[in-house]
Amino acid sequence: MGTWHKTGCVLCAQNCGLEVEVEDNRIVKVKGDKDNPRSQGYVCRKGLNIAYHQHHEDRLKYPLKRTDNGFERISWEQAIEEIAAKLKEIVDKNGPGSYAYMGGGGQGCHFEAASGVTLMKAIGSKYHYTALGQELTGQFWAHGRATGKQYKFTIPDEHNCDMLVGIGWNGMVSHQIPRAPIFLREFSKNPDKLLVIIDPRKSETAEVADIHLAIKPGTDALLTKAMIAIVINEGWIDEEYIKNHVTGYDEIKNWFIGFDAEAAVEFCDLDYEQVREVCRQLRIRKACYHPDLGVYMNRHSTLISYLEIILFTITGNFCVPGGNVIPGMLMPIVGHSDEREEKTWRTQATGYPALSAIFPPNVMPEEIMSGRPDRLRAVMCCQSNPLRSYADTTAYEEAFSKLELLVVCELAMTETAKFAHYVLPSKSGYESWDGTFFPWTWPGIYFQMRRPIVEPEGEQLEIGEIHMRIADKMGFIPDIPESLYAAAKENRLKFGMELMNFGKENPSALKSMPFIVSKTLGKEMGSGNKANLWAMLMAAPGSFKKCAVRAGFNKGPLMGEEIFNAIIEHPEGLWIGESDTENNFADLSTEDKKVNVYIPEMKDWLAEIETEKERTVIENNAEYPFILSSGRHISYNANTLMRNPAWNEGKRACTCIMNPADAEKYGLKDGDMVRVTTEAGSVEVELEVTEQTCRRYVMIPHGFGLEFQGSTYGVNANRLAKNTHRDRFAGTPFHRYIPCRVEPVK
Numbered sequence: 001m002g003t004w005h006k007t008g009c010v011l012c013a014q015n016c017g018l019e020v021e022v023e024d025n026r027i028v029k030v031k032g033d034k035d036n037p038r039s040q041g042y043v044c045r046k047g048l049n050i051a052y053h054q055h056h057e058d059r060l061k062y063p064l065k066r067t068d069n070g071f072e073r074i075s076w077e078q079a080i081e082e083i084a085a086k087l088k089e090i091v092d093k094n095g096p097g098s099y100a101y102m103g104g105g106g107q108g109c110h111f112e113a114a115s116g117v118t119l120m121k122a123i124g125s126k127y128h129y130t131a132l133g134q135e136l137t138g139q140f141w142a143h144g145r146a147t148g149k150q151y152k153f154t155i156p157d158e159h160n161c162d163m164l165v166g167i168g169w170n171g172m173v174s175h176q177i178p179r180a181p182i183f184l185r186e187f188s189k190n191p192d193k194l195l196v197i198i199d200p201r202k203s204e205t206a207e208v209a210d211i212h213l214a215i216k217p218g219t220d221a222l223l224t225k226a227m228i229a230i231v232i233n234e235g236w237i238d239e240e241y242i243k244n245h246v247t248g249y250d251e252i253k254n255w256f257i258g259f260d261a262e263a264a265v266e267f268c269d270l271d272y273e274q275v276r277e278v279c280r281q282l283r284i285r286k287a288c289y290h291p292d293l294g295v296y297m298n299r300h301s302t303l304i305s306y307l308e309i310i311l312f313t314i315t316g317n318f319c320v321p322g323g324n325v326i327p328g329m330l331m332p333i334v335g336h337s338d339e340r341e342e343k344t345w346r347t348q349a350t351g352y353p354a355l356s357a358i359f360p361p362n363v364m365p366e367e368i369m370s371g372r373p374d375r376l377r378a379v380m381c382c383q384s385n386p387l388r389s390y391a392d393t394t395a396y397e398e399a400f401s402k403l404e405l406l407v408v409c410e411l412a413m414t415e416t417a418k419f420a421h422y423v424l425p426s427k428s429g430y431e432s433w434d435g436t437f438f439p440w441t442w443p444g445i446y447f448q449m450r451r452p453i454v455e456p457e458g459e460q461l462e463i464g465e466i467h468m469r470i471a472d473k474m475g476f477i478p479d480i481p482e483s484l485y486a487a488a489k490e491n492r493l494k495f496g497m498e499l500m501n502f503g504k505e506n507p508s509a510l511k512s513m514p515f516i517v518s519k520t521l522g523k524e525m526g527s528g529n530k531a532n533l534w535a536m537l538m539a540a541p542g543s544f545k546k547c548a549v550r551a552g553f554n555k556g557p558l559m560g561e562e563i564f565n566a567i568i569e570h571p572e573g574l575w576i577g578e579s580d581t582e583n584n585f586a587d588l589s590t591e592d593k594k595v596n597v598y599i600p601e602m603k604d605w606l607a608e609i610e611t612e613k614e615r616t617v618i619e620n621n622a623e624y625p626f627i628l629s630s631g632r633h634i635s636y637n638a639n640t641l642m643r644n645p646a647w648n649e650g651k652r653a654c655t656c657i658m659n660p661a662d663a664e665k666y667g668l669k670d671g672d673m674v675r676v677t678t679e680a681g682s683v684e685v686e687l688e689v690t691e692q693t694c695r696r697y698v699m700i701p702h703g704f705g706l707e708f709q710g711s712t713y714g715v716n717a718n719r720l721a722k723n724t725h726r727d728r729f730a731g732t733p734f735h736r737y738i739p740c741r742v743e744p745v746k
């Protein structure tokens with residue numbers, strides 16, 4: 001008999017509550033935790049298999065250094081000493097822009113982001129690349145113009161709406177909201193509610209929808225423009241709402257008047273009357289929308305994000321219950337960076353601005369290969385696996401082999417780690433105190449701090465500790481007075497006072513705060529992450545404190561301490577705040593507290609969205625007659641987080657799916673080996689013939705091409721994605737729209 005512990009799943013942003021049994025330091029049983037207030041006992045196949053993520057032969061135990069004879073074990077002291085010296089040398093010679101931090105965008109462990117960004121800033125760089133820069137930055141940017149800050153993006157209030165529009169979202173499989181399959185089935189059965197899914201294929205979610213708009217792949221910009229034109233033409237705008245809550249409508253309205261919506265909708269392969277009816281319902285119902293990778297990773301993605309905001313704002317569905325709302329948060333997961341300001345950094349060779357203070361991984365290979373003296377030369381890669389996760393593995397491999405310093409902080413000997421100069425072992429989500437700041441619920445603000453339930457079997461450290469030691473060695477952490485160490489030993493309140501005094505006397509020390517807290521209180525608590533949670537709660541912004549009061553916490557100087565204690569007492573997770581349901585407009589950061597729908601920079605791009613123009617781009621591709629989705633979420637993948645392939649043994653996991661009519665046309669059959677070729681490269685993969693995809697649209701799941709213990713499992717979909725094939729503004733990849741051809745393997 002082992003011991004049962006409450007924890008959470010680290011495999012996707014839902015972080016469902018789990019109960020796990022640990023025996024002999026191994027996770028042996030898993031079930032959904034009914035006490036978790038957000039997931040309420042729900043768990044999917046991936047979460048049930050979490051042991052395959054935690055325990056496997058590729059786990060790293062000791063710091064490693066690449067030598068001519070392969071990787072050799074070294075001490076932490078040597079690793080930190082050499083990395084700090086090399087970093088200093090590179091940056092002194094080539095400037096701070098030669099260093100980039102890639103990390104902080106994981107599914108389960110966000111505490112690393114604070115230390116990673118602190119170290120990056122101490123070096124003088126602003127080049128922070130994360131996974132969010134390959135999916136969400138265009139959306140964050142458009143929201144930033146509408147709401148005033150890029151971290152004030154909206155989420156659908158699916159519980160209070162009576163119409164939910166999913167656009168490029170397959171929630172039945174990918175989730176992206178708590179208990180998604182249960183919720184979606186209940187929603188679709190409810191006769192008072194309307195589920196509309198816009199997706200080219202009959203996805204698992206389209207299957208349960210009331211209305212499925214089977215759009216032609218890659219034409220959402222055209223459809224959304226047409227829908228706005230219909231709403232305006234038919235007089236279905238909410239005039240009262242616009243008068244009270246919107247700025248910029250008069251500036252944009254002419255962009256849509258006279259647009260031939262009927263021709264556009266027809267080109268999208270949709271029925272005009274049905275689309276018109278959906279538009280009418282948007283006006284009369286409480287409606288919200290859930291966009292996802294089908295549009296984020298597609299043509300015109302940033303523009304689509306903007307058009308969706310317009311559509312749901314002019315129909316009165318923005319910042320209102322049942323519409324799209326700005327969630328409350330303890331900590332925003334991203335920053336705000338205005339690309340119109342001089343001080344905002346851009347990438348050197350490709351010229352992409354930081355959006356939400358993040359840069360797009362798609363451009364990193366070019367930034368390394370540019371040949372410029374100030375090019376990227378040193379990268380610290382934490383909790384991400386660019387050589388399998390990000391577009392264009394081949395370009396990444398070439399570029400990463402040109403780096404002067406690549407440090408990878410990892411759990412496992414990944415495809416990226418194999419290219420590193422130093423590989424540093426870090427504690428997993430089950431060996432450390434950690435949590436996430438994915439704020440996707442409204443009005444409740446949820447938090448769970450996971451605690452160590454398994455002992456690390458080696459010299460692994462929290463990533464924050466690794467960053468801190470490097471910063472210390474580079475001389476970035478100011479001298480800490482003995483009194484602060486002593487206060488940390490005594491009690492937290494005394495420590496808080498001392499810390500405040502120290503900060504007052506040494507304002508520049510504030511820049512290293514996460515490190516100072518780690519070195520002092522973190523040492524006493526046995527975890528820098530845990531200590532930094534406490535510090536974060538003590539310094540929480542006023543907007544969060546108001547939410548905390550609504551959730552029952554007491555106002556005053558001890559509020560942070562009270563919430564911290566509650567979090568520690570509730571390993572299953574808890575609600576730590578509640579947004580104001582009466583007035584979501586108050587959460588806007590625009591000066592006039594109105595939703596701004598006028599983004600002048602988008603005018604020309606929108607003008608390009610014309611049916612005939614789209615027709616010439618989309619339809620004339622004799623060389624590549626299919627569209628490939630390089631990525632598909634199925635119950636056999638969890639990005640690249642699962643390493644031991646045994647969890648999928650006996651399953652047909654990595655195939656290329658094709659519609660039966662296409663298979664017949666090309667003389668292919670289920671089980672055949674096919675070669676899929678794109679501009680980026682080609683792979684050989686098993687064909688699966690199924691109605692799960694539509695004509696001309698083939699799909700390969702991502703997360704395969706896994707190298708484990710000398711063998712490769714499945715094909716790496718990122719060999720087929722060109723990194724230069726990307727959103728013109730945000731630089732996000734077109735993983736859901738890659739022209740390709742499919743041929744039998746002779």
Ligand SMILES: Nc1nc2c(c(=O)[nH]1)N[C@H]1C(S)=C(S)[C@@H](COP(=O)(O)OP(=O)(O)OC[C@H]3O[C@@H](n4cnc5c(=O)[nH]c(N)nc54)[C@H](O)[C@@H]3O)O[C@H]1N2
Nearest residue numbers: 168169170174198203217218292293294633634637638639
């Ligand atoms: N099982 C599993 N679940 C996961 C993950 C995983 O790896 N495996 N990863 C997690 C992560 S990090 C993320 S970001 C989420 C992503 O979650 P989703 O975005 O829901 O994931 P996808 O399966 O890519 O769903 C995109 C849908 O868009 C459709 N689509 C393709 N082209 C178009 C188009 O042109 N227009 C429209 N309107 N739709 C289109 C596709 O057919 C597909 O059904 O999933 C999370 N959940």
Ligand SMILES: Nc1nc2c(c(=O)[nH]1)N[C@H]1C(S)=C(S)[C@@H](COP(=O)(O)OP(=O)(O)OC[C@H]3O[C@@H](n4cnc5c(=O)[nH]c(N)nc54)[C@H](O)[C@@H]3O)O[C@H]1N2
Nearest residue numbers: 109131383384385389409410411426630631639640702735
């Ligand atoms: N072709 C294609 N590629 C895609 C997608 C697609 O649809 N198509 N989807 C993309 C999406 S939406 C996302 S979000 C990305 C995600 O891609 P990445 O950002 O690479 O993230 P993951 O694959 O989730 O995890 C990367 C690594 O983090 C390590 N890790 C996990 N937890 C910890 C920890 O606590 N400490 C440390 N040090 N390491 C840890 C894991 O071992 C793993 O190797 O993949 C993307 N890649």
Ligand code: SF4
Nearest residue numbers: 009012015016044047
């Ligand atoms: S992978 Fe499954 S169990 Fe884990 S958090 Fe996501 S939905 Fe929940």
Ligand SMILES: [Mo]
Nearest residue numbers: 131132135639
């Ligand atoms: Mo993602």
